[in-house]
Amino acid sequence: METSQKLAGKVALITGGTAGIGLATAQRFVAEGAFVFITGRRQAELDAAVHTLGDQAFGIQGDVSHLADLDRAIATIQEQKGRLDVLFANAGIAELSPLDAVTEAQYDRQFDINVKGTFFTVQKALPLLPDGAAIVLMSSIVGIKGFESNSVYSATKAAIRSLARTLTADLKARRIRVNAISPGPIETPALNAVTSSPEQTAQFKAQLVSVMPLGRIGDADEIAKAVVFLASDDSSYVTGAELFVDGGLAQI
Secondary structure, three states, rough: OOOOOOOOOOOEEEEOOHHHHHHHHHHHHHHHHOEEEEOOOOOHHHHHHHHOOOEEEEEEEOOOOOOHHHHHHHHHHHHHHHOEEEEEEEOOOOOOOOOOHOHHHHHHHHHHHHHHHHHHHHHHHHHHHOOOOOOEEEEEHHHOOOOOOOOHHHHHHHHHHHHHHHHHHHHHHOEEEEEEEOOOEEEEEEOOOOOOHHHHHHHHHHHHHHOOOOOOOHHHHHHHHHHHHHHHHHHHHOOOOOOOOOOOOOOO
8 A cells, every 4th residue: 555645544434425526535535545435315326436436435325414314324334444534524415596486495405415414424423433533524615605596505505614613613622623625616517407408507607717716617626635635634733624625716
């Protein structure tokens, strides 16, 4: 095993690890020497992701908003590995809608998966986390920006950024580091699903690129590399922080 691997011998859990940023991060974690558990709601996508990742990964079907699914995932990790060194609470959804069109079901889905799911993923994982473990929470630049039709989604991500602070305080005696990562626009299936047609998607992306200081949409692997930083000893003195990886969109 290469000594340069940043996560050599670590056991990690990535929720929502079947596509996009979650899968890209799982690939990075495996390349850096970790054994990775990933969760996903759809078994076929989960199987395909595990096939891509190879024998250093294991898939657990489940929905983070269902606490019984979380219990089963943690029990599986306990049985197979007995501990969890890195937790990336990545699972989340976005349903953008004008204020007057938001339904109670949309509101509940986003808060249940993004906030409730993140919170209880951390809580349920605590018995498996050794002192000095690393937790990374998936936030977003929308948590500090006022984009149109983003009211509920943005509120969930602001809540996650708040959790990075409060969970840091709760876990400081155990030296467990908790940080949030906040991507800008990233080329993922989720970004392409925001609009209802390929033409709208192209227009949406062109609009994003026009306001990006770096002049392009990001790649999922660029987020994955930043998550590796927060998960590894490279960030040993970083906790309670929010790391923006956004091409400068929310920064200037």
